[in-house]
Amino acid sequence: MKRKILLLILTLLLSITGCGENKNGLNNAASVESEPITQEKSAADTARQNEEEENVNSETKETVLTMTIDDCAVTVEWENNESVDALLELAKDAPVTVQMSMYGGFEQVGSLGASLPRKDAQTTTSAGDIVLYSGNQIVVFYGSNSWAYTRLGRITDKTEKEMAELLGNGDVTIVLAVEYF
Numbered sequence: 001m002k003r004k005i006l007l008l009i010l011t012l013l014l015s016i017t018g019c020g021e022n023k024n025g026l027n028n029a030a031s032v033e034s035e036p037i038t039q040e041k042s043a044a045d046t047a048r049q050n051e052e053e054e055n056v057n058s059e060t061k062e063t064v065l066t067m068t069i070d071d072c073a074v075t076v077e078w079e080n081n082e083s084v085d086a087l088l089e090l091a092k093d094a095p096v097t098v099q100m101s102m103y104g105g106f107e108q109v110g111s112l113g114a115s116l117p118r119k120d121a122q123t124t125t126s127a128g129d130i131v132l133y134s135g136n137q138i139v140v141f142y143g144s145n146s147w148a149y150t151r152l153g154r155i156t157d158k159t160e161k162e163m164a165e166l167l168g169n170g171d172v173t174i175v176l177a178v179e180y181f
Contacts, residue, residue: 061180065091067130067155068175069140069166075157076130083132083150086116088178095177098138100167106143108167110174112136120148127163128155140174142167 100108131149142163
């Protein structure tokens with residue numbers, strides 16, 4: 001969230017400073033006179049500028065957590081909570097692959113291999129819901145259940161019937177990965 005706000009502020013600042021014209025019809029950046037640059041100063045300034053740009057770029061890139069189910073990309077609306085933040089952090093360095101197993105005729109469940117922060121609450125799920133169970137298992141529903149879970153997100157581009165077709169015919173593999181924009 002902080003990165004999105006920083007990106008928005010940076011974009012606004014760049015658009016404000018880059019749009020102005022001076023009385024000569026030149027933009028502000030082009031009208032500024034510069035002092036002579038020595039070769040030593042230029043190399044040091046260039047190195048510092050490159051480092052600053054890398055820091056800004058890595059801080060302002062938007063990160064998106066993606067999910068595929070047996071090579072089928074799904075659109076997920078992730079919750080804004082510390083469990084999803086931890087899941088995003090887990091997937092930053094390398095995609096997280098989870099072997100899922102059918103359970104109860106309404107869900108697929110698999111171990112994340114790590115424990116995430118949780119705030120379980122009594123929940124009634126429906127097809128497309130993604131939850132955290134016991135802090136270390138991810139559950140994707142193609143039916144409904146009531147239990148104490150931590151909500152992670154919801155698959156938004158599949159109907160209940162499509163979720164049943166995707167998840168209801170045997171064990172699946174999900175992959176959680178981070179993409180940068």
